[in-house]
Amino acid sequence: MSQKVRIITVRHAGASVYLGDDSCRNHCWTRNPERIMDWLCDGWRTRFNQHREHRTIRRYMEDVESRERMWVDVPLGGATVGEPFKDSEARIRCSWLACIPSAVLASPMRVENSEWYAGLKRKKINGGRVPGFKSRKRDPQYFVCWRNQNKTGNAVYHQVSRKRGVVVITGSVKKEFRKPGETGCRWMLSIHVRVSQPVRDYTSVAVNWTERTLAFTNEPSPIRRNAAGKQTGIDRGCVHTLALSNGTMLDMPQPSERERREYLRLQRKLARQDMTNSRRDGKTAKFQSKRRKLTLKRMSSIRRRVNNRKDDWVAKITTRLVEDYDLIALEALNTRQMTRKPKPKQDPDHKGRYLRNGSASKAGLNRSILGNRWTDIQDKLEYKTRLAGTRLILVNPAYTSQTCNRCGHVAKGEP
Numbered sequence: 001m002s003q004k005v006r007i008i009t010v011r012h013a014g015a016s017v018y019l020g021d022d023s024c025r026n027h028c029w030t031r032n033p034e035r036i037m038d039w040l041c042d043g044w045r046t047r048f049n050q051h052r053e054h055r056t057i058r059r060y061m062e063d064v065e066s067r068e069r070m071w072v073d074v075p076l077g078g079a080t081v082g083e084p085f086k087d088s089e090a091r092i093r094c095s096w097l098a099c100i101p102s103a104v105l106a107s108p109m110r111v112e113n114s115e116w117y118a119g120l121k122r123k124k125i126n127g128g129r130v131p132g133f134k135s136r137k138r139d140p141q142y143f144v145c146w147r148n149q150n151k152t153g154n155a156v157y158h159q160v161s162r163k164r165g166v167v168v169i170t171g172s173v174k175k176e177f178r179k180p181g182e183t184g185c186r187w188m189l190s191i192h193v194r195v196s197q198p199v200r201d202y203t204s205v206a207v208n209w210t211e212r213t214l215a216f217t218n219e220p221s222p223i224r225r226n227a228a229g230k231q232t233g234i235d236r237g238c239v240h241t242l243a244l245s246n247g248t249m250l251d252m253p254q255p256s257e258r259e260r261r262e263y264l265r266l267q268r269k270l271a272r273q274d275m276t277n278s279r280r281d282g283k284t285a286k287f288q289s290k291r292r293k294l295t296l297k298r299m300s301s302i303r304r305r306v307n308n309r310k311d312d313w314v315a316k317i318t319t320r321l322v323e324d325y326d327l328i329a330l331e332a333l334n335t336r337q338m339t340r341k342p343k344p345k346q347d348p349d350h351k352g353r354y355l356r357n358g359s360a361s362k363a364g365l366n367r368s369i370l371g372n373r374w375t376d377i378q379d380k381l382e383y384k385t386r387l388a389g390t391r392l393i394l395v396n397p398a399y400t401s402q403t404c405n406r407c408g409h410v411a412k413g414e415p
Helices: 033-052 087-093 107-126 257-277 290-324 359-371 374-388
Strands: 002-014 017-021 027-030 056-062 069-075 142-146 156-159 164-172 186-194 204-208 213-217 231-236 242-244 327-331 391-395
Touching: 002 033, 017 033, 027 033, 033 087, 033 107, 033 142, 033 186, 033 204, 107 142, 231 290, 257 290, 290 374, 327 374, 374 391
Parallel strands: 231 327, 327 391
Antiparallel strands: 002 186, 002 213, 017 027, 056 069, 142 204, 156 164, 164 186, 204 213, 231 242
């Protein structure tokens, strides 16, 4: 778990930071905090991919000499990948890693290890590909810094006002990489953040420079409540997101009419831009227009605003339910199976044609189920009841609407 805060601004103090060598092998320095943040993200991603390239995947290949096909473990980085090397060797091989703080350069190994095994577990359950490399274009600019309390003070948080704080990341420039004319070697990067509650004790900070957010890795705060002896059953639906056993209906906030109209207008505009772009190597042309990028950015802004409201609603409602009830019963619904699209039905009388299978109405039902965050609600109730010391019971959904709650009789065939 973590506490996520918004980054307001970044400031630099101290010596100029050595960024590495350019294409002509000239040293590059900067005092620009924006470039320093990009440099930290690039260095962290480089070290992450260096750890990831030694992971192996099993492929069915043919031996060149014997022509025998067999399963072979191949590294993700290719057959020419050498032995893993330490952080000190990485600083020598890659000039842009030479002056990155040790607390930042040491974190990719543990993060990569956790993500790799979590990805394999997810692949075993849901299928798909094995985890790959982090891309500069597709993935957000990101880095992790361990916290330490020594005199260098890396990733140390300071509260400066009621709603603002500063996270300090420090580093040094080696003597051979110092900028000519400068005598100092220490530099400090101050990340100013906006906070809404006290920051709990944490072990590291994760900076998402693309979204301008910072997350403190810490334990969630316990939910304080008084035992009331109340119980409730919750039914998840599409018209009403949650229906409690006492008759209370809880509805998730949906996009406003203005947001729907604006999003529909942008979708139509994007379709026209796609038709224009299809004349230049199709919809996925490498060099898309600036207007098309602006349209996608506006659509993303609307989706992010709607999702933020839904996330806020789910967090507050689940907390309120855990505070009010000692026992919560919830149907154990398999949302993944329920939102699958129907299989096509071939027409037996006309080869190559298909019968109606209700895919349009099923697509609308799937959007409604996913839009009401059924799985997210269940996940949050599970960990919040564990924090509060209450109980969450997952009930088999079979015949729940046809079973008498007193005698247990099941009236099959009746709604």
